Amino acid sequence: MHSWTDTLRFAFQPVVNLATGGVMALEVLARPETGDVLAEARRDPELDSGLAVSALRAAARTETLLPFHLNVFAPTLADLGGLGPLRDAVREAGRLPWEVTIDVVPPYAHVPQKALLDAVSGLRAQGFRIGADGVGDGDLPLRLLVDLSPDLVKLDSCLLARPTAVRAMRTLCEQSGALLVVEGVETERQCALALSAGAQWAQGELFAPPARLPVADVYVPPPSPGPSFPQRSGPLLREFLRPAALLPADASAGRVRALLTGAPDVTGVLLVDRRGAPVRSVHRSRFLLMMSGRYGHALYADRPAARLGDPPRTVDIGATAREALDLVALGAGERTSDDVAVVDRDGRCVGVVRPADLVRALAETRVEEAAGLNPLTRLPGSDAITAEVDRRACDGRGFALSWLDIDHFKQVNDGAGFAAGDELIRSVGRALADAANGATRVGHIGGDDFLLLADPEALDPVVAAVLDVPWSAAGLPVTLSLATVVCVPGSVSDHRQAAARLTPLKKAAKALRGPSWVVGRADRTGHTVRRGRAASVPQAG
Known part of the structure; x- marks a missing residue:
């Protein structure tokens, strides 16, 4: 080994689970007292491999039970085709390969991609986990990132100023089964941004600086109120991971x-x-x-x-x-x-x-959901529906967003009374909720307005349940209007665009007589009338 080994020391920085506040792993960082061994290792694959072995042995001497993250330059893996000495060092230390994550570090430029992918495949076959480091501030091509199929994607904190990019990376991670980590978090604001954008783990000076001895107690600020990354049906399990013994x-x-x-x-x-x-x-x-x-x-x-x-x-x-x-x-x-x-x-x-x-976590979710329910119908408000719209748009899934209201509702209140009007709203809400299946979400956004989010082919039963039956308030007949915009994959990027496409369809539905239903597509102009008949004078809602 080189003479620098006599003065080389290692520091340990925790990788923190933002949901539980627990330490998930320790990243082992080389801290030479003299010289620039990392610059040398970038040019010398054998030296870089030796550094990884030394880091592993230094971590094993601490007798911590936590998993380790070891940094290895991408050119090293491509040149050596793997890390045989590291595998032997892991065995000698009494640890298991799957307790070690190899963080593949830039540069990626001019690295033979097939050689790199073959080396990563070999490491994964031995049981090592793979992390893609420096994403967002390095030269890792997106295609190569997908082909690497890492277990963790480590984003540079500079991307927190661009939360759309972080959310997009979170969506990519969900599709590939990876965890999203933000590195270099130094402030509580950065931590809050990381959480709201969908990061699951993080590391940085805010939680704990690199130290000569591993630390298990870290500072994690309490979550601040605000919008969060849209989940599927409840929190994902990976949010609550702890290290396994x-x-x-x-x-x-x-x-x-x-x-x-x-x-x-x-x-x-x-x-x-x-x-x-x-x-x-x-x-x-x-x-x-x-x-x-x-x-x-x-x-x-x-x-x-x-x-x-x-x-x-x-x-x-x-x-x-x-x-x-x-x-x-x-x-x-x-x-x-x-x-x-x-x-x-x-x-x-x-x-x-x-x-x-x-x-x-589920109890907290229930409390948040209950706080967002409309007190009249006990249906979710607009936030729950729009968050689901955003998630489906990010996932590239098609969906149908519908708006429904009661025609001339002010006249209903004036003629039948507020109590009858409230009971009518409750009845419409119950009918929508009863007809909705697992693929349909119903929200009550206030007054006599409802939102429906469904797969396009799942709409007909819900429509029939509310438009093909007579409605009345205290004996006064009333009708309903429904407008639907079908959003094929890629036609809208979020709920705001979907709502903008829905607005002219709402006006078209209100201009019809009787129970009405108008359907349009987000990627086309015009609409189709499924229910209702033309009125000589457009009717106000």
């Missing part, structure tokens, strides 16, 4: 006991096979109770810990918090507090989630 499937009970007694924060240990797939789950309290019983240590210490474990409860990383809690509810009652193993598309463990975190 992993041991090989054949680990002895004595080894598990040593890990648990030395790490009081660890609630359980997962035993994994050679691929990193969970095979047994060891719960802290139940395991230590058996080991501490009379003759427990003598009976079990040298035997496989798997005998004292349970079948693991696993869930895919793309699942929602609700889906994970459904899995917990179906299990045995004594296991409701057990960690749930989260696995990637290859079945390898990427972390655990604690049921308590999920229950708390």
Whole structure:
């Protein structure tokens, strides 16, 4: 090795889960006391590979249980075709490859892409995780980023000034199964921007600066009110990941006991096979109770810990918090507090989630949803619908957005009274909610106005439920008007554009006599009348 190894030191910076506030991993950073070893390593693949090995060994000496992130230049991987010495160092340190993430660092220019992709594929086959570092402020082509299919995408904090780009990257990460990390977060405002734009993890001086010794206590500011990245049906499971305590499937009970007694924060240990797939789950309290019983240590210490474990409860990383809690509810009652193993598309463990975190998050979601419900109909307000419109637009999915209201509603209130008018609104809301299926969202945006979001082919049953039946208020007949804009993929970028396309259709529907329904497309002019007949004079709403 070079002479710089005598003065080379390493620092550790936490990678933080923004949802739980927990430390997910430690990035190991080279800190030479003299010279510029990183500049040399950028030109010398063997030196860069040696740096990664030294970083791993330095991290292992700290005896932390946290996973590691190691930086390796992209040209190094392409030139060497992998990191054989690092694999050996991981084994010698008693760690597992899937506890190590290789952060691939720019430059990417002039790097043979096939050689780089082959090297990454080989590392992934060995169990290492892959991170794409410096995204947004480097020279990583988007096509190469997609082909790398990283487990983590690390964005430079400079992109926080362009939240649209961060949201787009979050959408890309969701499609590929990656986690989105923002690096270099220094202020609470940057942290809030990262959260609202969809980042799940972050690191930077705000949480904890690089230090010679790993730290587990970090500062995470409380979330501030404001718009957040639109979710699917509830929070995603990956938001609540915690590091998993992993041991090989054949680990002895004595080894598990040593890990648990030395790490009081660890609630359980997962035993994994050679691929990193969970095979047994060891719960802290139940395991230590058996080991501490009379003759427990003598009976079990040298035997496989798997005998004292349970079948693991696993869930895919793309699942929602609700889906994970459904899995917990179906299990045995004594296991409701057990960690749930989260696995990637290859079945390898990427972390655990604690049921308590999920229950708390869903309770907060319920409170937020309840605060947004219209007090008259108990239907969601416009925010819930527009957020879903934005998500579908970002995902490139087609949808139909509809607006419905009661014709001449002021005359209804004047002629039948406010109480009759309120009951009519409630009745229309109930009919819409009853007719809506899983693919349709109904919102009450105030007064006699409703919004419907659905797949285009799912509209007919809802329309029939409200337009093909007679309506009245205190014996006074009333009719409804409905306008629908069909948004094919790519025709609108957000709910504002969809609403702008819907506005002229609303006017066209109100100009018809009787129950009316007008349908148009966001990518075309004109409309089609599905219900209603022409009026000699346009009627005001």
